[in-house]
């Protein structure tokens with residue numbers, strides 16, 4: 001159940017931290033990385049959000065609009081974690097964040113697979129100019145494009161009128177996903193609604209549910225850590241695994257160099273937060289929190305308004321502070 005704003009802002013323990021060296025980055029032509037001295041974080045951030053999406057993937061706000069909303073919600077430290085792309089980050093955005101008094105770190109939600117299941121790993125605080133990471137982002141973009149081509153071919157075989165360019169124009173700057181295909185089918189009168197499109201052709205187990213050729217969990221973690229970032233297992237309870245399976249995933253995750261887990265994701269029941277906190281402690285993982293915000297008006301994923309991290313957890317920003 002949504003909480004009142006004052007209750008729901010993530011609060012952190014009173015431990016005093018120094019945040020006078022938070023790395024910044026830019027993705028401009030010069031591709032330099034600078035470290036900014038900031039007086040803003042002499043103590044732990046009052047509110048933070050390490051998981052949200054812009055229109056560079058499947059969110060609906062531009063990165064700057066995300067910053068504005070975050071500022072409005074009292075967020076002090078954040079990352080934008082678009083799916084398989086960091087194209088939302090730019091020198092301009094970095095400057096805008098500084099002007100707003102927000103500490104913006106780099107972020108990305110990487111799609112990968114573990115035991116043939118789709119898993120999301122959030123990378124935080126990478127050097128976006130790392131050549132290996134840049135190559136990885138290109139590979140992810142290519143994997144998404146190949147998948148979109150395959151979905152187009154399947155839909156055409158089924159008799160639908162669809163061209164990849166039409167779906168690409170719906171995606172704009174963002175990465176193409178199945179919702180864009182559903183949108184095209186609805187816009188052109190070939191399906192009555194998005195949900196019908198998913199139920200008939202694009203949903204799980206349907207012909208258009210093409211699996212992309214995602215990297216392994218180990219590879220995704222290596223991309224993140226190779227660029228100096230911390231790899232965080234995203235929304236661990238969304239995979240609907242048994243606790244035994246989830247422990248097995250976490251054992252492999254840690255073995256591969258993963259160091260964090262989302263203990264708070266959106267508005268969660270307290271029992272789920274406890275389960276995830278226990279896992280964080282058991283596997284000695286940093287705890288992260290994020291809304292998984294995509295669109296305004298989704299109260300279960302309101303930007304900057306995830307619950308507090310339990311005091312016993314070690315917050316993920318301590319990794320780079």
Ligand SMILES: [Zn+2]
Pocket residue numbers: 109120234235
């Ligand atoms: Zn995800």
Ligand SMILES: [Zn+2]
Pocket residue numbers: 051052053109292
């Ligand atoms: Zn997400």
